[in-house]
Amino acid sequence: MIVKHNIQNHSAFTGKEKDAETGYGYFGARYMDHELMTMWLSVDQMAAAAKRAGMKYVVFTTKHHDGFCMFRSAETDYSVAGRECPYSRTVQPDITKAIVDAFRAQGMWTGLYFSKPDWHHKDYWAPEWATPDRNVNYDIADHPERWERFKQFTHNQIRELTHNYGDIDILWLDGGWVRPEWSVNEETEPWLGCYRRIQDIDMPRLASIARENNPDLIIVDRSVGGRYENYRTPEKQVPDTLLPYPWETCMTMGDSWSYVPNDHYKSTNQLIHMLCDIVAKGGNLLLNVGPDAEGRLPKEALQRMEEIGQWLELNGVAIYGTRPLYPYSQGNVRYTQSKDGKHRYAICLLEEGQHHSLTVELPFVVKKVRPLAPNAKRKITCKTGKNSTVVSITAAGTLQHAVVLELL
Numbered sequence: 001m002i003v004k005h006n007i008q009n010h011s012a013f014t015g016k017e018k019d020a021e022t023g024y025g026y027f028g029a030r031y032m033d034h035e036l037m038t039m040w041l042s043v044d045q046m047a048a049a050a051k052r053a054g055m056k057y058v059v060f061t062t063k064h065h066d067g068f069c070m071f072r073s074a075e076t077d078y079s080v081a082g083r084e085c086p087y088s089r090t091v092q093p094d095i096t097k098a099i100v101d102a103f104r105a106q107g108m109w110t111g112l113y114f115s116k117p118d119w120h121h122k123d124y125w126a127p128e129w130a131t132p133d134r135n136v137n138y139d140i141a142d143h144p145e146r147w148e149r150f151k152q153f154t155h156n157q158i159r160e161l162t163h164n165y166g167d168i169d170i171l172w173l174d175g176g177w178v179r180p181e182w183s184v185n186e187e188t189e190p191w192l193g194c195y196r197r198i199q200d201i202d203m204p205r206l207a208s209i210a211r212e213n214n215p216d217l218i219i220v221d222r223s224v225g226g227r228y229e230n231y232r233t234p235e236k237q238v239p240d241t242l243l244p245y246p247w248e249t250c251m252t253m254g255d256s257w258s259y260v261p262n263d264h265y266k267s268t269n270q271l272i273h274m275l276c277d278i279v280a281k282g283g284n285l286l287l288n289v290g291p292d293a294e295g296r297l298p299k300e301a302l303q304r305m306e307e308i309g310q311w312l313e314l315n316g317v318a319i320y321g322t323r324p325l326y327p328y329s330q331g332n333v334r335y336t337q338s339k340d341g342k343h344r345y346a347i348c349l350l351e352e353g354q355h356h357s358l359t360v361e362l363p364f365v366v367k368k369v370r371p372l373a374p375n376a377k378r379k380i381t382c383k384t385g386k387n388s389t390v391v392s393i394t395a396a397g398t399l400q401h402a403v404v405l406e407l408l
Helices: 043-052 095-105 144-163 203-210 268-280 299-318
Strands: 057-063 109-115 170-174 218-221 248-252 284-289 323-330 333-337 344-362 369-371 378-384 389-407
Touching (some): 109 144, 144 203, 268 323, 299 344, 369 378
Antiparallel strands (some): 323 333, 378 389
16 A cells, blocks of 8 residues: 655645745745644554555655655654644644554554655755756756755655664655666666756665665665665556566556545456456555545545455455466456465456356366355356366356456
8 A cells, every 4th residue: 555645735835836935836835824734644544444455565655756744854844743834733743653653553564655856955956046857957067065965865864764663664765867877778868857967866875774774674766776676666557467576566546646536546346456467467566545635545445445355355365475377367367376386266357347157268177166255155167178177157146356266
């Protein structure tokens, strides 16, 4: 589960025009006295809902590219705990701590998203010059001292995040245009903007700091490659087949990463099918949901999470800790197996709605199948051919989302 609670998306700021005092536009805007900002985030309910949904870890957006910090930082007042922010006057103004504590209490891994670029910092977007794109807006070669200050600022914030919140499991670094020169290729060079400036944040040093208290920390330096991208993160896409490295699809439940009123949410059926497809190809699903301004998950998201959890409660053995099973994905069937290979599963994806029967052809011979979900009133037949088996199920009740068959 990835939680993106970007306060700027919830009308917590005003002053989108360039501010005469700060020199910044939207990303240096004034705080407004927003009543919702003084309310306590419903983090315990959020964590409990994620647990019921069958989720195993959370990645929380501690700071996005705009630079606003969802944690208490000694490096900047541009945060929920900053003196000008109304939320700082609550009992617990450090939202990151509240999130980490709540999800850890549910037995879930904790991951922290952090943006390497910071558009609010004067040594990334210097107020003296224009900002033609999302990259650093000055020549680092001409102003090396400014870049050194920004690197130190970044390293200090990484130290805060990985030293102040106990045992962190994942450090999820975004902003792939901040990268060393050796990592730039034909695909990523355009990310560097009109001036093609190399923005080396000194990942060896950053990783060393992050792992001082977390030696087994998983670091995801997204899209950069090398030793600090411990797994890859295709965004809003699912690979067509297996990949030769660890990976995780990060996907929105709706259309937007952050909360948007009346967002269009994917159906429970779509989300379960996506999960099965990803797992059958050896990946993980990091499903995003954006809380509203009061820290509450939208009812549409909660409904889908509840339904996904109900399906996983019956069929999770074919998902958790499994490995891909050839042919992995074929037609409307996805294949997985237990880590020791002793249990094999065919996950039959159903179209939207409720069904009373299912017929599927498996590309190998099996003696019989056992549906994981209990249903006393159903008829199952298996017709074997030379290299295949046709399975037919007729149920008195309803079949929905996906039917998992253990192959015996």
